[in-house]
Amino acid sequence: MRKLAAVPRAVWLGQTDAAEAARTASAALEAAARQDAVPVFVTDHIPLRACNEDGGAADSADYLAWIDALASAVGDRRAVFVLEPNSLAELPGSPDCSLGDAADQRARLRMLASAVKRLGALPNTAVYLDGSLDGWPSPEVTATRLVDAGIAGADGFYLNVSGYQKTDQLVAYGTRLAACVTTKSSARGRACADAGTDAGTAGLPHFVIDTSRNGKGEWTPPAGRYKDPQDWCNPPGRGAGVRPTTHTGSALVDAYLWVRPAGMSDDRCDRGEGGPTDPVYGVVPPYGGTWWPELALQRAKNAVPPL
Template sequence: MLAGAAAVLVAAAGVSAALAWRDESAPTSAATSAPTGAASSAADDGEPPRRAATAGNPLRAEGPVTFYAPPEPGASRQAELWQDERPDDAELMRRLAAVPHAIRLDQTDARPEVAQRLAEARQAGGVPVFLVNHLPGGDCRPATPTDREAYQEWITGVARQIGPAAAVVVLAPSSLVNLPGTAACDPGGSAQQRYDDLRRAVRTLKSNPATAVYLDGSQADWPGTELMAERLIGAGIEETDGFFLNTAAFQDTDRTVAYGKALSACIAARRATGRTGCPADVQVDPAAMPHFVVDTARNGRGSWRPDKRYADPQVWCNPPGRGVGERPTTETGEELVDAYLWIARPGTSGGRCRRGTDGERDPERGVESPPAGEWWAELALERARNAVPPLR
């Protein structure tokens, strides 16, 4: 599960608070041929294909996109604390803080946060990515009709504050994994209620001319391509800019991209035929395949496989030896992959990891982990040191 608790507001003054990032490095993923003539021509010349610009989606602009975020607060604060006694570690924290991350919107009134970040983004010349995570029942507790209507009013406030500005919205992580009416998730609720809530939210946000919206696509092979295709179709994937992957996981980029392509093809085939499953005998129109973004904030070393045997290994919970991955960029070399983004926070704890044992200590690390969503300095340092490619 994505560890995202309270948003942290960082006081900032003017342009000095702004931070922009542009990844000039060449993409490491293998290039694929694009369906457009221009992209195919570029591929024939031996250059990575460029996606055609799409009106309304800032991630599909021609050429690299500059991302904006304020410095990550936990890493920035840690750099100051370590500056005198641990200068090398402090420098790593500064580099970690400088990578643009998704700006969390889960406050009761998120409009001031949106207004401030958009103003800073304009001055910095960058595009902000907002993680919108205020959905009632997202934790599998029952949501009343009043709660659901209040959420739509909240979304309307966020959308109005964004207005015509270029922005990316990662909408409600785990909302299509933790689905009401399914096992262990609000038995009194229904999947249709969740689909309706997400469809309304998407339509409100997409009423803005330059807002891109992505829905929850989970992670490679879990809970399954067919299941996630069904849920994304139910939630109205055709009205969005696509789906996002890997926010709750550490799967490496190549595996995640392969899963995203399979999920996209399955959605396109089902929508074209009305059939269930993932029809393998259907010629899919590339233009009908949803695009996606990949969270690379923690996947530099891929997923973790414990050497020891645990009753419940909890491979998602503070896995040791992991590192941050590729920096945010739209230069992915993949037609369907709009961007690599840092959505999860590399330095926050995934919660208390007992791995099926008694007691509060993580048997793998030998310490008691901070609660979910809390900053953990040593975890952040571990992931910064293990960065692939290295932080610089």
């Protein structure tokens, strides 16, 4: 657990009060400067966050004022921003979010584009938008949403913040998605050509990958064991992955990062059985976003490569 805790990880900013979020960011920036390090910030405050009526800022004005407070706190210091996990995968008014309508969808895209513009205008920041996972949603849909959210002004997109997909799979998928983004940027409605290797990547958007929980890859539930396996939710036997680095060996992958804490509960999962107990673990798991020490220990022990 001490080794797990020693790995550099992102700082999540979801405080509802802009001044508090700015203070948290400033403290992290000061600590990073003492180590000659670059902090990675995750903003988690957009309205209808996680497709929840009670999540995030009250409206666009509130959200952008919050972003402005962060921008002022960062100033000319070095920082990386991972903007709003699942904000494009769970787009309001889309099949993956039952809340909101077309107007909320347009507002979400405008807010993200404005956040990219405001944070990206700082002299020493890098900003990445939600590229989600391989298969959720399709690369064509994701590419269109990235274009609409202002990826042209960002440094790229991020992958796997909500998942457990293996790194090599994500490098290949991210390369295809980058090519698709370029296609959609130049001709909306045009089908994306496949691009499965790093060959000919000049001009394509870059990306980063969350490797905090993907050392063992995704979980394959036992066939017929559970009514609804919920394979995305606290899958057992997973392990922490490659440590954060900018030495990725890929022309398009700027960094491997630990974005989502390895021991954070995804949610209370019942695998379709009903009741509060998760039959995989035999206990009532913590609510989503809560630190679960036993889960963290399991993932520390199963880390690939070992901690």
